[in-house]
Amino acid sequence: MKAMASRDGVVKAGADDWAGIGQSLDAHGNAVLPGLLTAGQCDELAALYPRDDGYRTRIVMARHGFGRGEYKYFAYPLPPLLDQLRHALYPWLAPIANRWNRLLKLATQYPLDLDAFFRRCHEAGQTRPTPLILQYDEGDYNCLHQDLYGDHVFPLQVAILLSEPGKDFTGGEFVMTERSNKSQRADVVALRQGDAVVFTVHQRPAPPIGSRRRGIRKVAMRHGVSRIRSGRRHTVGLIFHDAR
Known part of the structure; x- marks a missing residue:
């Protein structure tokens, strides 16, 4: 897959790149977008974390049983x-989301324009922004x-690693699990500074297991972050549906 460096939010990837991303999502429930941000852009975003302005709320994860660490939701x-x-990312992801819903026999189809999807969320009372920035220190985990923040849920989201593994922190791997009937699997996604991972929010379609089975399986997905062994890790999360 080609590099996807971004300048001022322009995602430089063509149809061939996104075909590969779609194939990875179909097979694994996640896909890496390498070099989505430069090191300078990552540092600028991470430097926003200590500020008090620009956020709607701060969450200390241990208070809610979410793990250890903290995060802040950006305000509009x-x-x-x-x-x-x-x-820039949403118009490429919406066709994948729509194809998945058709395979899962779900009626919901998503508009190809993000602002049109926001209008749908806001009409249902989901008006609060969901993009967030997370900070983990030694011993923290997710x-x-x-x-899931309401009735209108976009089935894909994006996390961008802002810190450099091996330099800023150790440990802290992005982890996904999938569960279908009695089958369970874990996947560790290796990321570098500036890389992003597109991944399943809730559930995805998957082919049947075994040659005699037919139809599409519904696979439930979860994600988290393993324990930080040293240093500090920052990540940005881009969720495409707003919250109640």
Whole structure:
């Protein structure tokens, strides 16, 4: 897959790149977008974390049983780079989401324009922004979970690693699990600074197991972060549905 460096939110990837991303999502429930941000862009975003302005709320994970660490939800208006990335990625992801829903025999289809999807969310009372920035220190971790904030849920989201593994922190791997009937599997996704991972929010379609089985399986997905062994790790999460 070609590099996907972004300048001012312009995602430089063509149809061939996205065909590969779709294939990885179909097979594994996740796909890596290498070099989505530069090191400078990552550092600029991470430097926003200590500020008090620009956020709607701060969550200390241990207080809610989410793990250890903390995160902040951005307020509207989002930082321009995050707003532009959200709008640039969504039109590529919506066709994948729509194809998945057809395979799962779900009636919901998503508009190809992000602002049109926001209108759908807001009409249902989901008006709060969901993009967030997470900070983990030594010993912190994120329990396996799903980011569901209301009736209108977009089935894919994006996490961008802002810190450099091996330099800024050790440990802290992005982890996904999938469960279908009695089958369970874990997947560790290796990321470098500036890489993003697109992944399943809730569930995805998967082919049947075994040559005699037919039809599509519904696979439940969860994601989390393993324990930070040293240093500090920052990540940005781009969720495409707003919250109640």
